[in-house]
Amino acid sequence: MLKGLAFGSTVTRVAIAHSVVRPLTTTVPRWSGHNKWSTIKHDKMKNDSAKNKVINKYVNQIMVAIKLKDTRLQAIIDTAMKGNVPKKVIDNAIKKASGAGATEGAINIYEGMGPGGVALIIETQTDNKNRTVALVRSHFTKSNLNLLSMGSSMHYFDKVGHIVVTYPQPEGSEPVDEGTIFDKIIEVEGVEDFEKIEAPEDESATGPEYIILTEPSMTNKVAKELQDSYGFEVTEANIGYQPKSEMQVDLSQNEDIRNAFNRFIDGLREIDDVTEVYSNETQ
The missing domain is CATH 1.10.10.200 (Integrase, N-terminal zinc-binding domain)
Structure with missing residues (x-):
């Protein structure tokens, strides 16, 4: 399953040719006065x-x-x-x-194992590598976990191009049917796999999103063709990591570990320098 899908989303997978492997509620008492x-x-x-x-x-x-x-x-x-x-x-x-005198930035990748033995890849953007690694390592340490050496988690994933698009539906005109949209995506050279993501009913949305996977080197080319030749609106285009299907970890049978994992990931994402967290946990 693709990472980053909203809770409650409905996913329709369409494989193409050689598919990529892959609240706490609180009650506040009604106090009076101040x-x-x-x-x-x-x-x-x-x-x-x-x-x-x-x-x-x-x-x-x-x-x-x-x-x-x-x-x-x-x-x-x-x-x-x-x-x-x-x-x-x-x-x-x-x-x-x-501006003049601005410090240089860098993208850094960290690897580790989260609660339940879930493999993690943490992508960061930073202008201070020492600060960033200290924040990430501290978060692991607080959960009695450790960062791992490069390559320790990478083999659980495939590196892929990741594009998110929507297809504009002009107001007042006949909506374009889903089959036509699927056909347009399939026609684009370099598209290997895609999923349709339906927004939850309680969220406003301009329309369904489609997450498209391609070879990393083809990402920009595919995104440009989808936009310029087929009328899609590209909302995201980057290179990321997709968990290999045979190496995914299912935490659904242990609620305590699943909750611990979710808290751990939420904490990672709260670190300002962290831009993406990839895991091989089944969603």
Whole structure:
């Protein structure tokens, strides 16, 4: 299963020729007087803190992408804007990263085993490698886990090109049927596999998304053809890691380990320098 799918999503897989192998609820008592407002203020502070974490994460990704001349820069900016990061904040990040004296950035990959023996690949973008590795290692240590040497987890995955697209449905016109959209994707040279991702019913969406896999070297070419020749809107195009199907780990039979794993992954993703976390856990 592809990583990064939203909880509650419905997935339709379509294999092409040589397919790639692969809440805690709390009850707040109804206090009277000033206690009520203390609770509201506390909740607002938590919400503001969470919002600032999201903004800081995007700002860091944008700045490092500029320093690296990363081709994914526009996709990162677009995603930040969809995540309600103010345009002024984005512009300031671009200006700061492009200015004289800006430090260099780097992409670093770390490997490890998470709770339940799940293989992990952690991708980071950073302008301070020592800070980043210390944060990632500390998170592993707190869970009595260790980072592993390069290559220890890599053999559980295939390196693939990963493209996310939508097909615009003009308002007021006859919608394009799904079969036609599938045909358009299949016609593009270099597409090896794709999945349709339906958004949960309680989430607003412009339409279904399609996650397309290709050879890493073909990623930009396939994305450009999908957009320029077939009318798709490309919302993401990058190179990542897909777990090999015969090496996936199922944690569904042990709720405690599954919960521990989810908490561990959530903690990794809260680190500003972490841009992607890949695992071979079945979703």
